[in-house]
Amino acid sequence: MPWFKRVEKGINTPTEEKKETPDGLWYKCPECKTVTSMTEHRKNLKTCVKCNYHDRIGSKEYFAILFDDNKFTEMDEDMSSGDPLNFTDSKPYPQRTAETQRKTGLKDAVRTAYGKSGGRDITIACMDFAYIGGSMGSVVGEKIARAIDHARKTRTPFMMISKSGGARMMEAGFSLMQMAKTSAKLALLSEEKLPYISLLTDPTTGGVTASYAMLGDFNIAEPGSLIGFAGPRVIKETIGKDLPKGFQSAEFVLEHGFLDFIVDRKELKERLVDLLGMIMPAAEESNGTAKVQKAAKSS
Numbered sequence: 597m598p599w600f601k602r603v604e605k606g607i608n609t610p611t612e613e614k615k616e617t618p619d620g621l622w623y624k625c626p627e628c629k630t631v632t633s634m635t636e637h638r639k640n641l642k643t644c645v646k647c648n649y650h651d652r653i654g655s656k657e658y659f660a661i662l663f664d665d666n667k668f669t670e671m672d673e674d675m676s677s678g679d680p681l682n683f684t685d686s687k688p689y690p691q692r693t694a695e696t697q698r699k700t701g702l703k704d705a706v707r708t709a710y711g712k713s714g715g716r717d718i719t720i721a722c723m724d725f726a727y728i729g730g731s732m733g734s735v736v737g738e739k740i741a742r743a744i745d746h747a748r749k750t751r752t753p754f755m756m757i758s759k760s761g762g763a764r765m766m767e768a769g770f771s772l773m774q775m776a777k778t779s780a781k782l783a784l785l786s787e788e789k790l791p792y793i794s795l796l797t798d799p800t801t802g803g804v805t806a807s808y809a810m811l812g813d814f815n816i817a818e819p820g821s822l823i824g825f826a827g828p829r830v831i832k833e834t835i836g837k838d839l840p841k842g843f844q845s846a847e848f849v850l851e852h853g854f855l856d857f858i859v860d861r862k863e864l865k866e867r868l869v870d871l872l873g874m875i876m877p878a879a880e881e882s883n884g885t886a887k888v889q890k891a892a893k894s895s
């Protein structure tokens with residue numbers, strides 16, 4: 597005889613009456629299905645505690661990771677796109693813009709800012725996938741171009757964090773022009789011997805890969821990111837062959853020479869500070885020399 601006998605019938609809760617765990621309390625990793633609390637997940641910079649899967653984050657989180665004490669000055673905060681082509685797909689472009697702005701709290705798919713990282717001045721542009729798939733339109737191009745100009749003017753290193761589905765269809769040709777514009781600005785940055793670090797995150801594709809994302813003095817990526825130009829289906833149809841395993845993952849792209857290294861998000865700031873320490877010694881040395889000369893004069 598069982599030690600407990602259910603006396604009352606109908607004590608089982610029907611499915612529709614079961615209470616759900618409130619949203620946003622738990623995080624379930626899409627790769628290994630490990631469940632962690634949202635607090636723990638956030639503390640781990642939104643990477644899985646078990647398999648290190650890197651969950652997508654936006655400019656708000658990247659700025660918090662990279663800028664000292666999350667202190668930075670944002671540039672061109674209110675720039676938002678017009679509708680140069682009078683474009684309508686399932687809805688008019690201005691309506692889509694307004695809705696996306698309201699939903700995401702963002703003005704467009706990139707935010708640019710300057711501040712200090714590891715005590716060193718830096719200018720950072722970071723894309724947001726939440727805004728129309730991180731698509732590159734005229735505002736994205738213009739803001740990046742202006743951020744590069746700021747880096748040139750202040751002689752600070754420039755970092756770009758890409759996360760994009762490619763060019764913005766609603767601006768067609770205007771989107772494509774941004775590839776040339778940003779590339780030309782990066783050429784000027786390079787001529788002035790200022791470092792450019794490009795971080796490719798999941799996903800970095802299309803016109804973004806074909807322009808600024810791959811032009812870094814250092815092209816680095818987060819583990820497991822999808823990095824490519826055209827999607828795998830299009831490539832498969834074009835070449836008529838099956839694609840190798842792991843095709844277009846950061847690890848595959850690294851092995852084939854497109855990346856310098858892969859960096860774990862939890863080590864991103866440390867690696868960035870180290871890297872800038874190695875490649876920016878000239879400026880520091882000249883500062884050091886100036887200090888020595890000053891000291892010699894005053895003695």
Ligand SMILES: [Zn+2]
Nearest residue numbers: 625628644647
């Ligand atoms: Zn996982």
